[in-house]
Amino acid sequence: MSRVARAHPLWLAYILHRLSGLLLALFLPFHFLVLSLALHNAARLDSFLTLAEIPVIKLSETALVFLLAVHMFGGLRLMALEWLPWSGAQKTWAASATAGAFFLSFLFLMRAI
């Protein structure tokens, strides 16, 4: 059986939404763990936050902002598609959601460096 061709914009938007959601879900426990340091061990939190100055961490944060933004915009697009009485121009909306996510994460990177 030949491989099924899926490379069309809406399927790519679907997989991007799924993967970004999965990665954010994996990140959340770690995020809460770091936040809990503020309550239990402020000094350790401060020393941990100094890591944020390392370039590779900044890049990772940028990726995180991208995942958050693309998941949020993608989710809004899906909710609009399913609950509002219009369904046209979905490819444009999917592309706009991804472009918006790139824009936001790029803005974050520019402010971080």
Next chain:
Amino acid sequence: MLVYLNRNTGSTAPERWKAKVTQRETITVTVQRGSAATGQQAQEFQVPAYESQTVLDVVSWIQQNTDPTLTYRFACRVGMCGSCAMMVNGVPRWTCRTHVKKVLKDQRIDIAPLRNLPVLKDLAVDMDPFFDKWVAAEGRHHPTAGREEPIPAINPEAQNRQVASAGIECINCSICYAACDTVANDPDYLGPAALQRAWTLYNDAKDADRSAILDAVSGKGGCHSCHSMGSCTTYCPNGLDPLSAIAGLKRATTRRFFGGGA
């Protein structure tokens, strides 16, 4: 460079045509043979290239000239009957209206039976699951009047009629069903064609049981199983939009859930 020749070339053709016949280029065609029961394997064929050649022409050439046991299904050849759909280079297509020129990659084409349906033999699939789900989605007419009563007038400009009309040109080719990853992963999922059929009936002023339609499409494997991947709309050869139809059913079932009525 590929040289397409007129298919009328043959023994009675003038000498200049005969000369070209010997130079005729061929296409390498890989066809999936066998069935789930006997095991499937790819078989390669060399098929002469012609001008205005469709993928169905290629399959027919193999069956008529190389291997008469090749099994496939077709009827109208003009994109009306929906029986010749196959996977062409991994994309579900109506083969009678797919030109070889459009899908040829490095002089090769890969042809396989439709995805998500049991293979009977070679390129012929069992369409029963597809049509069973059509019935399960309540895709049948619920009459508002008997044959003795006058036919009620339908306003073609009415919004509901226009929504219904947008989806009624489905030819049951099962291309959307083969394209859908939700169908592939959920055996209970009714699929885009059946749900679109339900949506057209839901919007039909002559359908008397909208509640039955919403009951049928709101359960397990119904419209809410759709992940809005859009492969159905992308690959529908008739340019229909099952993705929007399913979104419409999602809205209608949700509205009813919150007391909005069918």
